Amino acid sequence: MPTFEKVRLDGTIIPVGVAIDPGALASGDGGGGGTPSVIVCNATWSNDVLAAAFGDWTGHSIGPQAANYRALITFDISGIAVGAPISAVELETTTNWVSGNAADSYYLGPYNLNGAANPQTDGAALAYTRADCSTDNYLAGDTQYRTTGQKTFSLGAQAIADILAIRAAAGTIFTLALRQTLETGTQHYSTIEGWTMGAEAPKLRVMLTAAPATVLTVAADHSNDVDQNGARGDYTAHAIGVQTTLQYRTYIRFPLAQFPTNVTPLSTRLEVDCAWVSGNSADRYVVGPYNGNGLGNPSVDTGAQAFARSDASADFYLYGDAQPTAIRTLLFELGAQACIDLKAAIDASATYFSISLKQISETLGSNHYAGINGYNTATPPKLTISATAPSPSPSITSVGSGTLNDNDTTVGLFGAAIGTTKSNGWLELNSAANGSGTSVVQTTRSWANGSIVFDVVPGALSMGTVYAIVHDNNGNKSAGYSVTLQSHVPPPPPAPVITGLSTSTLTNGKTGVVITGTDFGATQGAGYVELNTAADGSGTSQTQTITAWSDTAITITVARGSLPYGRLYLLVHSDV
Numbered sequence: 001m002p003t004f005e006k007v008r009l010d011g012t013i014i015p016v017g018v019a020i021d022p023g024a025l026a027s028g029d030g031g032g033g034g035t036p037s038v039i040v041c042n043a044t045w046s047n048d049v050l051a052a053a054f055g056d057w058t059g060h061s062i063g064p065q066a067a068n069y070r071a072l073i074t075f076d077i078s079g080i081a082v083g084a085p086i087s088a089v090e091l092e093t094t095t096n097w098v099s100g101n102a103a104d105s106y107y108l109g110p111y112n113l114n115g116a117a118n119p120q121t122d123g124a125a126l127a128y129t130r131a132d133c134s135t136d137n138y139l140a141g142d143t144q145y146r147t148t149g150q151k152t153f154s155l156g157a158q159a160i161a162d163i164l165a166i167r168a169a170a171g172t173i174f175t176l177a178l179r180q181t182l183e184t185g186t187q188h189y190s191t192i193e194g195w196t197m198g199a200e201a202p203k204l205r206v207m208l209t210a211a212p213a214t215v216l217t218v219a220a221d222h223s224n225d226v227d228q229n230g231a232r233g234d235y236t237a238h239a240i241g242v243q244t245t246l247q248y249r250t251y252i253r254f255p256l257a258q259f260p261t262n263v264t265p266l267s268t269r270l271e272v273d274c275a276w277v278s279g280n281s282a283d284r285y286v287v288g289p290y291n292g293n294g295l296g297n298p299s300v301d302t303g304a305q306a307f308a309r310s311d312a313s314a315d316f317y318l319y320g321d322a323q324p325t326a327i328r329t330l331l332f333e334l335g336a337q338a339c340i341d342l343k344a345a346i347d348a349s350a351t352y353f354s355i356s357l358k359q360i361s362e363t364l365g366s367n368h369y370a371g372i373n374g375y376n377t378a379t380p381p382k383l384t385i386s387a388t389a390p391s392p393s394p395s396i397t398s399v400g401s402g403t404l405n406d407n408d409t410t411v412g413l414f415g416a417a418i419g420t421t422k423s424n425g426w427l428e429l430n431s432a433a434n435g436s437g438t439s440v441v442q443t444t445r446s447w448a449n450g451s452i453v454f455d456v457v458p459g460a461l462s463m464g465t466v467y468a469i470v471h472d473n474n475g476n477k478s479a480g481y482s483v484t485l486q487s488h489v490p491p492p493p494p495a496p497v498i499t500g501l502s503t504s505t506l507t508n509g510k511t512g513v514v515i516t517g518t519d520f521g522a523t524q525g526a527g528y529v530e531l532n533t534a535a536d537g538s539g540t541s542q543t544q545t546i547t548a549w550s551d552t553a554i555t556i557t558v559a560r561g562s563l564p565y566g567r568l569y570l571l572v573h574s575d576v
Helices: 124-130 157-168 303-309 335-347
Strands: 003-007 013-019 037-049 059-064 068-076 086-099 106-110 139-142 149-154 173-180 189-193 203-208 213-219 222-227 237-243 246-255 265-278 285-289 318-321 329-333 352-359 367-373 382-388 395-399 403-405 411-416 426-430 439-441 443-447 451-455 464-471 481-486 497-501 513-518 528-532 541-543 545-549 553-557 569-573
Touching: 037 059, 037 124, 037 265, 037 335, 037 382, 086 157, 106 157, 157 173, 213 246, 222 237, 222 303, 246 303, 265 335, 318 329, 335 352, 352 367, 395 464, 395 481, 411 464, 497 569, 513 569
Parallel strands: 059 173, 237 352, 403 481
Antiparallel strands: 003 013, 003 213, 037 068, 037 203, 059 068, 059 189, 068 173, 086 149, 086 189, 086 203, 106 139, 106 173, 213 382, 222 246, 237 246, 237 367, 246 352, 265 329, 265 367, 265 382, 285 318, 285 352, 395 411, 411 451, 426 439, 426 464, 443 451, 464 481, 497 513, 513 553, 528 541, 528 569, 545 553
């Protein structure tokens, strides 16, 4: 089962020891929510450059050898939202060689003054010039490159401003330049690992203050290799590359069923164990989404389909990675596109997200391949996703009186985490508590974080028990709240009331006698007036002749009929 973890500013992970529980994780660690989110931006290209040529090695020199070298690193920053609340930016590199002395120091700054230009399209001579960050820099006189190992640089406020400006202009790359301060001597240089070196490749860590991040780690539930003939290996270790006459590609499937829908991935990392290498250090690999977007289930595809859909040459997250050339744990930072694909899969309620790996060359006749441990080993592939903390689901505590008439208006619903504005949210009445039955959207008059005012719309719902369900703006929904829906039975109209008579004595045939009162009805319809020997109308009756009728006055011509002389009772019968 996937688990959520909390991530610190320094990148260490704090386990919270619970399975996915969006409600429990709504406020991050339950405290002040001050831990920033971290977006890891991959280096998509790196190189060193002389005055007239690029170096094109996996390691890049900074400083003078026979000629002077400057280093360039380009990062994919498309995963950073426009206007993101960036609190800090860090560069992480690994130094693998030092040749110099203890006096060497270094500049680190934006390529071409603001980091927005692309050195790959500039050419070597222009790139060398634009890599001179001696006046416009983030760091000057830094001494970390005097020694080997992993180095972390805090780039400061100007780097934040430059990144935000690039994203505001719809830019997606950010390039850093590194040069030695003096650039004198013959063998005073440091060498850093380049963009194809996996875990040791340069990384840009961007810290956000907007919301705490959670980290979800999901183990693969299926994996395999498949050759160009459609035959699957079905071993615990999977080949990537060429075994003489066979080209092998590997796919890895990750389950998504328990991933909350109300989160946004910020970074995605694939971890696999490389258990076998047969080839040379020049082999390079592609990591990308299975079938172009990560959707689908490779285990049910035919072998031929699985081989074709594992070709990530055009749609890839990493291209030219050198990590599988050695037996070790491989860490692939998959970048912004993987986050986009993963979010789309989550929003689509996909069951699986799958990743493929292949060798770039796949030239037959050799034995150049790597073998990685599969899902059924002690060290299965893992997908680690840093994401925004899931928001809490709405809850309902009461709906009106608990009984709704089918024509009720301005009914009050009360609860929690409903959302301050309706936006994309809605309220429904559903015949099933889980929302799978007949659904009718209700007409909302107002929407606040703790309450909704709505008019009842029965639609196709049957009378009886139904369930109110609130859907918020984040894609969450409440549990169904039971209410009783009943047909509205209008109250009987008020009975007519006689308040006056235009004469105190009635004689047979007398015309123009006016009865005044209330609730006679606007029209006569089936209404009538009678004289009766009993006050309750149970005696001898004689219907009167009507000459005019309104709600408050009736004019009659008196008809005695067979009634006796003496005390009689005048009764008005309305149309209803």
